[in-house]
Amino acid sequence: MSALILPSPAPVLSRTGWATWLAAVALLCGLVPVLNLWVPEGSVFHLSDFAVGLVAKIMCYAMCALAMDLIWGYTGILSLGHGLFFALGGYAMGMYLMRQIGLDGNYKSALPDFMVFLDWKELPWHWALSGSLPATLLLVVAVPGLVALVFGFFAFRSRIKGVYFSIITQALTFAAMLLFFRNETGFGGNNGFTDFKRLADIPIATPGMRMALFVLTAACLLGFYLLARWLVSSKFGRVLQAIRDAESRVMFSGYSPLGYKLAIWTLSAMVCGVAGALYVPQVGIINPSEMSPANSIEIAVWAAVGGRATLIGPIVGAFLVNGAKSWLTVTYPEFWLYFLGALFIGVTLYLPQGVVGLVRKLRGGQA
DSSP: OOOOOOOOOOOSSOHHHHHHHHHHHHIIIIIHHHHHHHSOTTSTTOOOHHHHHHHHHHHHHHHHHHHHIIIIITTOOOOSOHHHHHHHHHHHHHHHHHHHHGGGSTTOSSSOHHHHHTTOOSOOGGGTTTTOHHHHHHHHHHHHHHHHHHHHHHHHHTTOOHHHHHHHHHHHHHHHHHHHHSGGGTSOGGGOEEOOOEETTEETTSHHHHHHHHHHHHHHHHHHHHHHHHHHHSHHHHHHHHHHHHHHHHHHTTOOHHHHHHHHHHHHHHHHHHHHHHHHHHHOEEOGGGGSHHHHHHHHHHHHHHOTTSSHHHHHHHHHHHHHHHHHHHHOGGGHHHHHHHHHHHHHHHOTTHHHHHHHHHTTSOO
């Protein structure tokens, strides 16, 4: 039997890629805040508060799409449950924000308002670290990562793959959603967490804080993109691609797929957790509906529309789909779901490499 031949390594970014990445950093992390500070409202160069919030929200979604590309596009693992990891990161941040409300709440209590309403006398054990921002930042990555690690270990060790793995991930997400809907679990029931006041003792509803969160979200997205490029260009990434294309040959060549799959699966969950934590203070609410199976399916749609195994494609797909969603749900709300279904079917049948693959074909490149 012939030895496994891994794809040849490639540089993290080409010269053009580095220029593009640095331009994106300058635009999102520097130019947008400066323009919003100095350009008067009403100018074409001034982003409204709604536009800032919308772009920041889509950037959070783009992080999830990027995480999906790492496991689906490069490893061949289709997850229909990544909305769970996004929501877990969001809930970890939401718990901290609820503790920040304090005496500003409707009930003037150190307990969150929903706990006072339910006649709770003290915080449950899993809220113990929610008053500390450093501990919250740790939980944002640790909780989704731990859940993914435990689930992935048993799933991958049992060699569950393909559609069976996808169904199990969706079942896990649905079960978690039902759990968080229950009031006795201490997560706000179907209303979740909302009415946030401060972040690190700074009011959230100020233009400065909104712009700071926007810049932080942009920096995280660009940083995760660069990390993903480095990973897929390394030996680790080449083994992931080999697992995607011929897992049996990888095993016969002396590599253990379990460790590689578990590592990238856990990392992708952590990225989604960070995205969820950045999403919550900017949107102002987190509830169990974020764990709905439809949300996880949408993440896969973003990756497919943009182009799997391209990294930039899922980011483009997240912006295209959510931009269309933002417009259609306002102008033609009854057609949005039909459009989403038709888009996914059309991409699957006619654009298997997504929008980025189509652009590469038109430019004469390799799709």
